Amino acid sequence: MVFWHGLMVSAGLIVAIGAQNAYLLKQGLSKQHVAVVAGICFLGDFCLMSFGIMGAGSLFAKFPWLSLSLAIVGALFLSVYAYRCFKSAYTGSSAMHLQADQVQKQTRKQVALMALALTFLNPHVYLDTVVILGGIAGTLSMADKWAFLGGALLASLLWFFGVGYGARLLLPWFEKARTWRMLDTGIGLLMLWLAIGLYRYAYVLSTGAAA
Template sequence: MLLPAYATGFALGFSLILAIGAQNAFVLRQGLLRQHVLLVVLFCATADTLLILAGVAGLSALIADLVGQYASVLFGLAALWLAGYGVMRLGSAIRADDAISTDAATATTVTAVLTTAAILTFGNPHVYLDTVVLIGAVSLQFHGTSKLAYGAGAITASFVFFFILGYGASLLAPTMQRPNAWRILDALIALVMFVLALGMVKAGGWLGG
């Protein structure tokens, strides 16, 4: 029973985290820059681990109630942050040179990078819905060591995904040194941020109807 529980946790965790989001876009960018990659992927995977443990430990019901009460505010704030990040990336795309080296942002400090990672991780209401509420709710079908195996599977999925995303991105570094490559990437990331922000606005009921 342990293996099926582990496989269930891994499959669910990987499928949830696979969706393109602000956090994933940030990890991808850091991987392309080859900048603080290990710290970034460890931070993101560890953050997921803590949230998954909270959900599996039984906090999913409490968080669900809180999200239900303050959904509009949470999604509204998330929309503002995502839109702001999109504007930053769009500005970067507009200001970019014809050829941008992956060494372009080597001066960024560890503190700045981890602060951004923290905001993108914990400032997104969906991370709580996915890790604490959904993964936590599914864990209710397991008990004892099977429940531990399920949680371990979800945690493993997070580590595997972020390490693949962070270090796999570095393989694209030569391509990203070509003319306009960074401009295109930043423009695409900006588009993703704006689409996600719109989704947050709709989810929070800010558009009415």
């Protein structure tokens, strides 16, 4: 029962569209280093979920400057990423028709660094994996925590690899350059919205600390 509880709670948190999922979807559509991105997303969850569920979720409460620093860095990063998406949508540089010679290639290192940044520079990831899951698991026994963690990690594994490799089912809709422009615009708006939320979060933290 605890295993399935962990799986369902984790799935509810992961499925929400965010920076990780948007980038993973785009890589899945372009068939570029999908395993690298999905693997890094899952590895991030493995580390942070384990960290939170096993009792370290109170760390951010004890050191508010950690949350503030992550919020500022994350907001700046997402702002730059949003600009790049809008630029791609305007110029059509991401548009492709599935032929290998038309796809804008990225090295494995470039893809891995972007995935790492979207995973560890986003305070929302820490909120979901460390604070929320850690808080839910806080009242469980150690044996139940392991079961809860197992369920949470299974949801993460199935979701990230499912999105990454399942994205190719959408390829028929992405044979037109216009669709790619729409995707870039949508991702840009999402990143901008997340960045604004982090700026507000940082402002609230800074004013609270000042008070």
